[in-house]
Amino acid sequence: MRPLRVALYSHDTVGLGHTRRNLTIAAALSRRDADLLMITGNPEATRLPLPRRTDVITMPTIGKDPAGDYRSRVLSLSYPEVINLRRALLGSVLGEFRPDLLIVDKVPRGAGGELEPALRQVARAGGRAVLGLREVLDDPASTAAQWRADRTAQAIDEFYDAVWVYGDPRVYDPRTEYRLPASVADKLEFTGYLSRGRTSGLTGGRAGDLDPARPYVACLVGGGQDGDALALAFAEAAFPEDHLGVIVCGPYLGAEQRARLRQLAGQRGDLVLLDVVPGADALIDRAAAVVSMAGYNTVCEILATATPALLVPRIRPRAEQLIRAERFAGRGLVDLLPPDRLSPARLADWLASAVAGSAQATLRSSTAVRLDGLARIPELADALLGVTEDAA
Numbered sequence: 001m002r003p004l005r006v007a008l009y010s011h012d013t014v015g016l017g018h019t020r021r022n023l024t025i026a027a028a029l030s031r032r033d034a035d036l037l038m039i040t041g042n043p044e045a046t047r048l049p050l051p052r053r054t055d056v057i058t059m060p061t062i063g064k065d066p067a068g069d070y071r072s073r074v075l076s077l078s079y080p081e082v083i084n085l086r087r088a089l090l091g092s093v094l095g096e097f098r099p100d101l102l103i104v105d106k107v108p109r110g111a112g113g114e115l116e117p118a119l120r121q122v123a124r125a126g127g128r129a130v131l132g133l134r135e136v137l138d139d140p141a142s143t144a145a146q147w148r149a150d151r152t153a154q155a156i157d158e159f160y161d162a163v164w165v166y167g168d169p170r171v172y173d174p175r176t177e178y179r180l181p182a183s184v185a186d187k188l189e190f191t192g193y194l195s196r197g198r199t200s201g202l203t204g205g206r207a208g209d210l211d212p213a214r215p216y217v218a219c220l221v222g223g224g225q226d227g228d229a230l231a232l233a234f235a236e237a238a239f240p241e242d243h244l245g246v247i248v249c250g251p252y253l254g255a256e257q258r259a260r261l262r263q264l265a266g267q268r269g270d271l272v273l274l275d276v277v278p279g280a281d282a283l284i285d286r287a288a289a290v291v292s293m294a295g296y297n298t299v300c301e302i303l304a305t306a307t308p309a310l311l312v313p314r315i316r317p318r319a320e321q322l323i324r325a326e327r328f329a330g331r332g333l334v335d336l337l338p339p340d341r342l343s344p345a346r347l348a349d350w351l352a353s354a355v356a357g358s359a360q361a362t363l364r365s366s367t368a369v370r371l372d373g374l375a376r377i378p379e380l381a382d383a384l385l386g387v388t389e390d391a392a
Contacts, residue, residue: 003053004034004387007099009090011111012042013063013070016223016251018105019045020297021166024194025103025132027051028374029381037097039090041111044251057093059086062111070112083112090118100385102129103164106137108155119159128161128384134296135167135174135193136327139319143178156184162384163187164377166194166296168370171327191377192370194297195304196281210272216244217351218283220292224250227293228257229342230312234291235264235271236344240355243288245271248280281305289354291347294321299328303371308354309334312342331368 006029010018019040026036030051038045038056045056060082061073072082090110094102095118102122108131109116119129137143147153156163165174165188175185210216219234221227231247239245249258258273265271281301284290292298294313302309311334313321322338329336337346381387 004032004101004385005037005097005099006034006101006103006381007037007039007094007097008103008105009039009110009115010041010105011062011107011114012040012045013061013073013111016042016044016048017295017297018042020048021132021134021194022103022105023048023051023054024196024297024374025377026054027196028377030054032378032381037093037099039093041086057089059089062086079112083114086111087114087117090115091121094118095121098125099127101381102127103132104129104160105132106134107150108152108159109150116159123159129159130381130384131156131160131163133163133165133174134320135165135172136296136320136323137174137178137318139323140177140179142318147178153181153184156187160187162189162380164380165190166192166373168192171331171369172323189380190370191373191380192375193300193303194373194377195300195371196374210244210246214244215242215288215355216246216272216286217355218287218290219245219247220280220284220290220298221248221250221253222293222295222298224253226314228254229339230291230293231261232257232264233342233344233347235261237347237351238344239270239348240288240352243270243351243355246274246283246287247271248274248276248283251276289351291351294325296324299324299334300371303328303333303369310337310347310350310354311335312337312339315339328369333368 008022008026010022012018019042022038026038030036030053036054038054041059041061043058043061045058060075062070062082063073065071070079075082099122122129167190169190174180175188217239219231221231227250231249234245234247261273265273281304284301284307285305287307289308290302291310292302294311311325313325315322325336328334
């Protein structure tokens with residue numbers, strides 16, 4: 001009997017959030033006797049550590065131009081041409097790989113509908129398809145409008161056996177927040193948050209080249225493409241006595257902003273810049289306090305620790321991060337600073353309070369919010385595919 005075959009698709013126009021989430025899921029499924037194939041529109045995915053028996057195929061890249069319209073990022077092809085190229089690649093790859101399970105991140109038809117023929121092909125071959133959604137998509141009105149424009153509910157009805165929501169309905173329940181139709185709501189399974197620390201322990205990776213004896217406070221800005229304001233405010237803030245300040249810049253921080261940060265780091269001896277840190281959960285766990293944007297993956301890493309956290313969410317072009325930060329702050333698990341109140345002085349005050357122990361420092365646990373999504377996903381996959389415990 002051949003091993004289980006799982007394909008994971010993310011369209012990815014910029015940033016690594018969707019790909020990182022699928023890689024985390026692949027790591028959870030790699031504990032099974034399974035071959036895993038990542039298909040992504042982000043070539044940077046090939047630089048990330050891969051779980052065992054996991055391979056990556058990247059598609060020609062697309063992105064948005066200044067007017068907000070999609071285009072080819074590299075090739076001199078029209079958008080329809082690059083989508084046709086990606087559609088052909090998806091059909092060929094999935095036709096040959098013949099996955100038992102296809103997990104699609106967020107966009108049910110794929111970019112420009114590129115995934116539809118492959119979805120039909122997978123179904124004809126007896127494979128199952130799951131749509132994976134982060135718990136917060138956007139504010140309810142914007143989400144409803146986007147779902148109507150993309151015919152998302154119809155796509156779920158036609159192509160998907162299940163919808164996995166990577167969250168806890170006690171924090172945010174898309175069924176009620178977005179008034180999902182019954183046909184979609186009936187397919188929803190809440191996995192819990194995809195928090196690596198709760199299921200497999202912290203990675204234990206090095207926190208860059210930091211002195212293990214020197215305490216530090218950290219700033220995380222996701223991929224960095226829109227984190228420059230937070231990074232610069234942190235770089236200009238006063239850090240608690242005897243503490244380093246560490247900024248994880250991310251791969252997409254602009255060259256001008258990166259140069260400014262280097263200049264600031266050169267002017268003070270207590271600021272360290274890191275580009276990318278594999279296993280950021282280990283860096284967060286060791287930090288005395290962390291200031292961060294409120295992207296899904298980073299928040300999951302924060303929730304796996306007891307480190308005091310201040311979230312400074314983006315508010316454009318989507319309200320997703322603001323909603324997530326408000327919900328967790330309302331549960332007393334993090335602190336929240338709206339971006340229009342961001343300043344070096346406010347960050348310095350919060351950092352001093354957090355390190356002194358007067359800010360929130362609640363030991364987070366699954367009783368407050370479900371963090372066991374990575375343990376649940378293999379169980380949900382087995383149930384969908386009819387795999388018995390002995391076979392797994």
